[in-house]
Amino acid sequence: MTKPLLEVENLTKKFTLSKSLFGKKEELVAVDQVSFSLDKGKTLGIVGESGSGKSTLARCIIGLYQDIEGKIIFDGQDLTDLSKKELRQVKTRMQMVFQDPYSSLNPRFTAGNIILESLRVGSKKSQREKVEKVKETMERCGLSSKYYSRYPHEFSGGQRQRISIARALVTEPDLLILDEPTSALDVSIQAQIIDLLKDLQKELGLTYLFISHDLAVVANLCHEVAVMDQGKIVEKGSRDQIFIRPQQVYTKKLLQAIPIDHPAQRRPDSMGTE
């Protein structure tokens, strides 16, 4: 058996909230003893109600919080053991794509420069090679490299999300963490982005951690699914296990909330992932 690309063990993240008039502090456990592993080339979906801790989990993995408990092991390396320099290097191999393609792109930078910025840390390429790499990545993400010098406001929502994906891909990462990458888009554009993600996974062997409250999209894209409730993973399994034979009441309730006729209720063997 191959070793997983990402292993998360008992990950916990607490926030301290200042409470009420008396200034008493309260602790919120946003991610509570979460463990899972993710094999190379696969997609793990994280689903759960708003506030269940999905984005906090993603932010912990990508290293946006210092004060976490538990372990994050990426390609056999425990990230909590690495020096800052080693960590910077490893982090170029995991990238994040955010929900909102409008606020996540700097409006003062051209599309090309936004993507180029990702290559600033850790790349040994010359400037010319970097620009070539950016253009090639744009094309791979379905954006003509003629748009290199256009600004974000000159693109549609779907195109902007392609810029975000290109920005993440240009460092040639192994893992993409996608936090609601399609929820700000129209349904038809969503489908195009999902197709792009599938193609990229097939071509480049990418591994995805895919966060979404849209179960239809999750059923379409993910090989495995973890269900979060109040910071904990309450159920985890293959896509079929979760969608056809859910065990937990919470999961069943989430599934019932999908409108009838939704693609997630089609039999999974008629869906796109192998």
Ligand SMILES: Nc1ncnc2c1ncn2[C@@H]1O[C@H](COP(=O)(O)OP(=O)(O)OP(=O)(O)O)[C@@H](O)[C@H]1O
């Ligand atoms: N910086 C923060 N300070 C304090 N509490 C926070 C912070 N960030 C998140 N939280 C809290 O942690 C919990 C989990 O939030 P998180 O954003 O991870 O949820 P989510 O599952 O991503 O929700 P959504 O589906 O709405 O994006 C929530 O109760 C939230 O209020």
Ligand SMILES: [Mg+2]
């Ligand atoms: Mg979130």
